[in-house]
Amino acid sequence: MDLAAISGDIERVIVTEEALQARIKELAAQVDKDYEGKDLLLVGVLKGAVMAVADLSRALQRHVEMDWMAVSSYGSGTKSSGVVRILKDLDRDITGRNVLIVEDIVDSGLTLSWLKSNLESRGVGSVEILSILRKPEAAKVHVDVKYVGFEIPPDFVIGYGLDFDEKYRNLPFIAVLAKHMYS
Ligand code: XMP
Ligand code: MG
Numbered sequence: 001m002d003l004a005a006i007s008g009d010i011e012r013v014i015v016t017e018e019a020l021q022a023r024i025k026e027l028a029a030q031v032d033k034d035y036e037g038k039d040l041l042l043v044g045v046l047k048g049a050v051m052a053v054a055d056l057s058r059a060l061q062r063h064v065e066m067d068w069m070a071v072s073s074y075g076s077g078t079k080s081s082g083v084v085r086i087l088k089d090l091d092r093d094i095t096g097r098n099v100l101i102v103e104d105i106v107d108s109g110l111t112l113s114w115l116k117s118n119l120e121s122r123g124v125g126s127v128e129i130l131s132i133l134r135k136p137e138a139a140k141v142h143v144d145v146k147y148v149g150f151e152i153p154p155d156f157v158i159g160y161g162l163d164f165d166e167k168y169r170n171l172p173f174i175a176v177l178a179k180h181m182y183s
Contacts, residue, residue: 001170009168010158010175015150017172020132020160021055023149027130028059030147031100035062039125041097045115046070046088047169048104051161052132056102067091073111082110082141086118095123104161105133107154108140116143132160133174150174156182 003013031040044053046068057064070088099119106112112129119127130147138154152174158164159171164181 001172003173006168006171006175009178009181011155011178013173013175014152014155014157015133015160015174020149020173024052024055024132025059027147027149028056028061031056031130032061035098035100039098040064041094041099042066042102043090043099043119044068044102045104045111048161048163049102049132051169052104052130053102056130067094069115071111071115082108082114084111084114084118093122094119096125098125099127101127101129103129103131105135105157106131106143106145106148107135107138109143110141112145113141113143133157133162 040062042053042057042064044050044066053066057066067090068088069086069090071084072087073082073084101112101115101119103112116127116129128146129143131145132149134145134148134151135154136151155176157174158168158177159174161169162174163169164177
């Protein structure tokens with residue numbers, strides 16, 4: 001889907017398709033280097049990280065495995081509470097594995113902070129995080145995110161996996177949702 005189809009729904013594009021793809025190649029090169037000679041399991045957080053895992057994994061110049069988790073953060077509307085429930089767990093045991101969690105966005109940090117400790121408690125070799133976006137001004141807890149695509153202001157964004165009411169995930173760029181869409 002392209003910009004023309006949704007131009008009335010957004011305020012502005014904040015990360016273009018070109019910028020996203022270029023940054024993912026850079027992150028992939030960094031991951032290739034950091035995990036050279038080591039096992040690597042990408043854990044994508046459904047559904048927002050689907051595009052990120054698809055693009056990142058294809059930019060890596062190495063074998064990689066993928067698994068997926070779905071979590072739901074209890075909370076009202078667009079705010080997360082930090083109380084997380086696993087809707088879909090990993091398919092395989094991760095004992096001893098080097099896990100790289102791939103997320104779409106770190107907002108308050110509550111979801112990822114919970115998820116990282118959850119995976120760390122399973123006897124893994126290592127757990128690191130890659131997030132396409134981070135909203136530093138929205139942080140409520142510190143989470144060590146090793147790989148960040150872009151830092152953005154605390155606006156509600158859509159595209160490249162991120163949804164509003166399950167729509168806009170298939171935009172190839174990231175945009176700020178227009179206020180009239182939700183107020
Ligand atoms: P926390 O606050 O726990 O939340 O870091 C992370 C999760 O909240 C969702 N989220 C967003 N989804 N546009 C979205 O479509 C946004 O601007 C946004 N901010 C947070 C997202 O599911 C993320 O995993
Ligand atoms: Mg998410």
